[in-house]
Amino acid sequence: MKILILSAYDAESHKAWRQHLVDMLPFASCTSLALPPRHFSWRIRGNALTWALAQHATLCKPWDLVVATSMVDLATLRGLVPELAKVPAIVYFHENQFAYPASRAQHASVEPQMVTLYAALTADRVVFNTHYNRASFLAGVAALLDKLPDGVPPGVVERIADKSDVIPVPVAIAGVSGKKPDDAFHLVWNHRWEYDKGPENLYYALARLPVELPLRVHVVGQRFRREPAVFSDIRRLLDERAWLGEWGYLTKRECYENLLSNAHAVLSTSLHDFQGLSVLEAVAAGCVPIVPNRLAYPELLSTQWCYSIADTEGQGPEFSEADACARMVRLRVEEWMRAQLPTAPSLDWLSPAEQAKHYRHLVKSVAVKKTNGGPEGTIAPV
Template identity: 30%
Template sequence: MSVLLIEAFYGGSHKQLMDLLQEELQDDCVLCTLPAKKWHWKARTAALYFMQTVPASTNYRILFASSVLNLAELAALRPDLGKLKKVLYFHENQLAYPVQKCQERDFQYGYNQILSWFMPEHKLAHLEKVIGAKRNGDAYQLEDLSGQQKSRALMKNSNAQCESGLCEAQPGLYTTQHEGLPSPLTAPARSNQSEASESTNPCQEEDKQHLTFNLSDILSGKDYQQRPLHVAWPHRWEHDKDPETFFKVLMKLKEKDLPFHVSVLGEAFTEIPDIFSEAKKALGSSVLHWGYLPSKDDYFQALCMADVVISTAKHEFFGVAMVEAVYCGCYPLCPKALVYPEIFPAEYLYSTPEQLFKRLQNFCKRPDIVRKHLYKGETAGFSWAALGGKFRSLLAAEPREDL
């Protein structure tokens, strides 16, 4: 048990990553979690809980946690854990996270992140000596294995993003959100995905509809060519994913009598934006599926049946749902902002809701355009086959006294 995995919000992509790491590390790790409920309370109090519940051990070498945990508090409350090498994984940036209502931002959550990844001056100097980094203003130039120089921005810029790939596990540097997607060569056709979240949500139970289509029949013959465009939206039902913009575009398509089907997937929590119930009623027969699918097979089947996958997110560090959908053969349409330009070629990006509408309008008229399209981006780099070795190296490194 040399690796201590801590997850204060054990659900969704957080659970997905921790389960994958535990599976890969097997007997070499211990996993401590809290349920994926009441996120704000977990961010405030998880350190106190884990201080009492994480078993003491002299075998721990590395502590791996997501940024929901206030790592600085836990290190102060448990000096034995404070001595470990620490890897902090950021699923979002609370300093730039969209505020749902016009009110003053609760700075506590961003402050927790600052405390957890702050790198003091003496460690900045040490970083340069240990890993050969050269400082350039508020950024470092790190030499990767291929000898190329890549800029790694430090947290002094609240909008700093880490490039695709894992950053060196030093305090103060991002570790990017690459969920454990399997290699496209090892999974069934058009369904090369990692584990979907297995948690259920009672708020969506009554709206859940199960798919009854035969996939092989749908993907062949005249039915496939003539059926309406199928649009998928596989995101959490929360304000930062901007469902209002998505549904406004669909309503506009509906008003123009353009044929399409829509599958609204993703997980909901206690508070569901009103737009979901309003949109379901307004979209009527255009709705093919509505609600969270706890079965990964059903979820991937739904993505395989879709033609286009859309993001309208206001905040995104990576967007595993979009990459999963592309693996399943969907044509992606994403904002020309956030992390998306780093992942998707320009032809899959839109700048305004009007541009998104025009693209979908054309696809509704000619769905064969997207059904014949071959994705032009690269996805192999996000597979577990590509990233697994980096994670293993990250979690196999020996601790150092100066950390």
């Protein structure tokens, strides 16, 4: 079986998913085309043009299956390269453009949403990493279509829902070291240094913690040329309280995995996470999760590990999610001080070995064309 994998915005999580996919399909010969994760607006709208002309010979090969991320403008690519229109296709959604929080620096545009909508419609199967991702995408499509003035046929959302699945990105289970350090409670915040990961929430939560807590806070993750100014405030706070641990991106994977293996807990303050791979990696390495009771987290982790504004009931209207986060961090530190910190939940069900059977079944079922002369996902009249 010959499979073409297309990743139009090959961020770290997308790259990891691609590599897992190839490893899980030993029976297939896989070829990947990937574009760098920069210039988002151009990348999501221009990838079909880039590939159709620069990679035409590769695209025209006799593929048995195309597996594309949702950033791929699959509808346009199939139009520019008609040979691809004959090949069954799976579109994988790591995230969706309907539930992504817009920043003040972004211009409002419906383009990214329409690209992913058309990709979902032209695909034979649509796969989401979580039920939260699937539900928020379908709800976003419905809301968008309701705003359009005319020419919207019925059944669009139902068509996508009927051919959709939920299969998570596998999480490699790192080896957990023996005894955790006892000099302080080691807390990791390991996300991209961007606004959507909630660095302001991180700052407010840390500021609400008692100064005397024996904390070591590691703020790591991918950094960019421009980053929210609040990171300077976070570092100043950690310095003042002698809580500062690792700071900045750890370029060596071994160093990062050692940090996760030795830490006691991992923290998310995100405004959006469609699966939260960085958190799940840390949990797999033995970190206790401290995550918001929203997004994909209640689905993936028990609410035992989630904080919410409801946790501050009776405390007054000025209490926020940051207060709830701080309360859970303090609780975990106090449990650790009493040697009663709970064990991190098992994520064996997310391992590549467990998820491989779902991916293999998906690939084999979609790669078989219908006997009616066209791919399973060919659009017919509603």
